[in-house]
Amino acid sequence: MGGERESYPLDVLFVGGGPASLAGAIHLSRLIRKHNERIKAGSGGAEISAEIGVIEKAREFGQHGLSGAVLNPRALADLIPDFKEKGCPLGAQVRHDSFHLLTRTGQIRVPDLLVPPENDNKGFHTISLQRFTKWLAEIAEAEGVFLFPGTTGVRILYEGDHVAGVRTGDKGLAKDGSPKGNYEPGLDLMAKVTVFGEGPRGTLSEDLIERFHLRADRNPQVYSLGTKEVIRVKKTAGRGAVLHTLGYPLQSFQFGGGFLYELDEQHYSAGFVASLSWRDPRFDCHAALQQWKKHPLIQSFIRGGEVLSYGAKTIPEGGYFSIPKLSAPGALLVGDSAGFVDVKLLKGIHYAMTTGMLASETILEGLAASDLSPERLARYEEKVKASYVRADLWRDRNFRIAFEKGLYSGLMATGLHRFTGGGTKKRTTLRPDFLSFVPVSALGAPPADPPGFDPSTVVDKLTDVFRSGTIHREDQPSHISIINPSICTDQCIPKYGVAPCTNFCPAKVYELVGEGKGRQIQINYSNCVHCKTCVILDPFDVDPKDALQNINWRAPAEGGPKYLNL
Numbered sequence: 001m002g003g004e005r006e007s008y009p010l011d012v013l014f015v016g017g018g019p020a021s022l023a024g025a026i027h028l029s030r031l032i033r034k035h036n037e038r039i040k041a042g043s044g045g046a047e048i049s050a051e052i053g054v055i056e057k058a059r060e061f062g063q064h065g066l067s068g069a070v071l072n073p074r075a076l077a078d079l080i081p082d083f084k085e086k087g088c089p090l091g092a093q094v095r096h097d098s099f100h101l102l103t104r105t106g107q108i109r110v111p112d113l114l115v116p117p118e119n120d121n122k123g124f125h126t127i128s129l130q131r132f133t134k135w136l137a138e139i140a141e142a143e144g145v146f147l148f149p150g151t152t153g154v155r156i157l158y159e160g161d162h163v164a165g166v167r168t169g170d171k172g173l174a175k176d177g178s179p180k181g182n183y184e185p186g187l188d189l190m191a192k193v194t195v196f197g198e199g200p201r202g203t204l205s206e207d208l209i210e211r212f213h214l215r216a217d218r219n220p221q222v223y224s225l226g227t228k229e230v231i232r233v234k235k236t237a238g239r240g241a242v243l244h245t246l247g248y249p250l251q252s253f254q255f256g257g258g259f260l261y262e263l264d265e266q267h268y269s270a271g272f273v274a275s276l277s278w279r280d281p282r283f284d285c286h287a288a289l290q291q292w293k294k295h296p297l298i299q300s301f302i303r304g305g306e307v308l309s310y311g312a313k314t315i316p317e318g319g320y321f322s323i324p325k326l327s328a329p330g331a332l333l334v335g336d337s338a339g340f341v342d343v344k345l346l347k348g349i350h351y352a353m354t355t356g357m358l359a360s361e362t363i364l365e366g367l368a369a370s371d372l373s374p375e376r377l378a379r380y381e382e383k384v385k386a387s388y389v390r391a392d393l394w395r396d397r398n399f400r401i402a403f404e405k406g407l408y409s410g411l412m413a414t415g416l417h418r419f420t421g422g423g424t425k426k427r428t429t430l431r432p433d434f435l436s437f438v439p440v441s442a443l444g445a446p447p448a449d450p451p452g453f454d455p456s457t458v459v460d461k462l463t464d465v466f467r468s469g470t471i472h473r474e475d476q477p478s479h480i481s482i483i484n485p486s487i488c489t490d491q492c493i494p495k496y497g498v499a500p501c502t503n504f505c506p507a508k509v510y511e512l513v514g515e516g517k518g519r520q521i522q523i524n525y526s527n528c529v530h531c532k533t534c535v536i537l538d539p540f541d542v543d544p545k546d547a548l549q550n551i552n553w554r555a556p557a558e559g560g561p562k563y564l565n566l
Helices: 018-042 074-078 130-140 204-209 285-293 296-302 349-368 380-383 388-395 401-403 407-417 461-467 485-496 532-539
Strands: 006-009 012-015 052-056 090-093 096-102 108-111 126-128 146-149 153-159 164-168 171-173 179-184 187-188 192-197 223-232 243-245 256-262 267-275 304-317 331-333 479-483 510-513 521-524 551-553
Touching: 018 052, 018 074, 018 130, 018 349, 074 349, 090 256, 096 461, 108 243, 126 130, 126 551, 130 146, 146 388, 146 479, 153 187, 153 204, 164 192, 192 204, 192 349, 223 285, 223 532, 243 296, 256 296, 267 285, 267 296, 285 296, 285 461, 304 461, 304 532, 331 349, 349 380, 380 388, 388 485, 401 407, 479 521, 485 521, 532 551
Parallel strands: 006 187, 012 052, 012 192, 052 146, 096 243, 192 331
Antiparallel strands: 090 126, 096 108, 153 164, 164 187, 171 179, 223 267, 223 304, 243 256, 256 267, 479 551, 510 521
């Protein structure tokens, strides 16, 4: 099989087809064109000829993209000033923005005076990240960028200790990895610079971080899990409503909450986000979303509605002190893969786009100087430090850390941060999410459902997986493996009282089957929506040297969700 593999030369390769990579590719293409126009006008120097490529594992750009999302248009306006005229698929304009603290049957609206002004979304637009990303891809293609949909990077290629590109996955493999009749070997995409923008905990991004120790002297990245549905109703509130909640159905030691965004006259985005340090091995974020939708406040918007689509993804929320070093020889990190999310603002799309653009400006300077050395690429980090991205993350540097001791202590601490310039300037250590679980015996009963909800708005997990459009061939190699299966039954379940993976997975990938000595965890990999919760949260670390716990998740060469309007 190796002899059949072709090598394809590029100058710049963006790995991952989200807003960070697409904005970077569009910006770089335009920068090169403007540079060459200046040269032709007699400014001196040499023209640049560069081939730019973007690979995306989804069958179509945008189909693996999921976010809330309320878009801060700052980066979009920098990249495409006439974005409205160019048909950017914007949703409703936000005119009503509110925060609520929920109890089981009641709610308290947080006074606007107590909400930080930077959290005000009025004037912004709700969007579907899937539609937005598809639109960006169309613009990139018009700019001459080579797009490779349905193409997964599975291995970083090196020349010595220098990143030289990416190998893409073979297609048409049987379950045992042998080639079938429709076998299609992957490509070796060679590049002078490879930009990794795979989203949260990108497979190759983490390989890069581990190889070059890019998190040395930084906090580990911590994450939340977001589950989201699009719900169709007869008519939305019609006032550009954006609603966020804290409290129910989370327990006091958990950090997270729900959101309800008006997309248009008939659709709401409804989602629930919980930090993975949730302690309770019974906790199920998909179940929490269903429970949250039963609350009277949420029912007042969605009663009588129909769930159309579903998805789940992790969100990096470690903030400023969890950002790794951003460059390595021949490579740069952008967007969620580097952790550019401000969890207080519940936003990261504009940071992803800006960091992609700053990476491209660094690359353009290197191409113009015929110098893409590690020292030259390291200037990208300086550009980020001089940008508003760094300023925002520094302002909210202690937000996530403040909630380590629970919701109410976190709210008090963040209130103080508003008057102390963000709190301490020293790095406060975060512990990895997988160290947070405690035995069920140490916990109380989870919150009960509120009464009087419309059962038609409540969906079971497998039905939602179907609505995610997720497809993997039943006979393809599994992209998920348990390193030591005996740990699951001999250590994990006895310690915690349940099998945590059967609860924390939002797609029912992990299932406890059998009895007695035949009991085991079955992997239903065809259900996987690629959120990567499992590889982050599995609580047993088999080998401290392999940067994994007991579950290994690698991006598959084929398959995944097909998100629509998410």
